[in-house]
Amino acid sequence: GAGVSQSPRYKVAKRGQDVALRCDPISGHVSLFWYQQALGQGPEFLTYFQNEAQLDKSGLPSDRFFAERPEGSVSTLKIQRTQQEDSAVYLCASSFTSGANTGELFFGEGSRLTVL
């Protein structure tokens, strides 16, 4: 596709529900990142994939958060037993290069999660 695509754009969940957020990166992009952006804040790093390998998941706030990219393209961020503090915009970004040469991140529009 022309850009990074995320779905759903908006998700309302009741506390305790599980949610899954999808990211379709730009075709051929090796690196994929997930960020959490609370209102009025900068994007907070969650996790990073190089192809299908999850190289860094140090930013995931708890074991309720899980991300995968099984075939090295589409990625899913899953949040189990959602809490109100999980309410945020979840941004996905991809980059053509990886490692020390990682360059411009192309962001999706984000998935806005509201937990009631």
Added chain:
Amino acid sequence: GENVEQHPSTLSVQEGDSAVIKCTYSDSASNYFPWYKQELGKRPQLIIDIRSNVGEKKDQRIAVTLNKTAKHFSLHITETQPEDSAVYFCAAGGNQFYFGTGTSLTVIP
């Protein structure tokens, strides 16, 4: 991980004046420093970036400077225009990237 601090959090300038936003980082291994512009409800978009082997880079009205010794880098926007009004984020990293908390820039016509 990397710790990126950004100042100021808000900035108002008159149209035509210059705007400067400053960031510091903590990890000396960071080698890539992009700046993103985010308009309300939109995705962040890259406006300029710099790598650690360069001290300054300019693109029309936008410039970025990097001081590796002091671990700080700055964004300079000259001849500001109302359409420059947005939130600007700095970031630092190598394999993955950590963002500052953002600067809300308002250009007053």
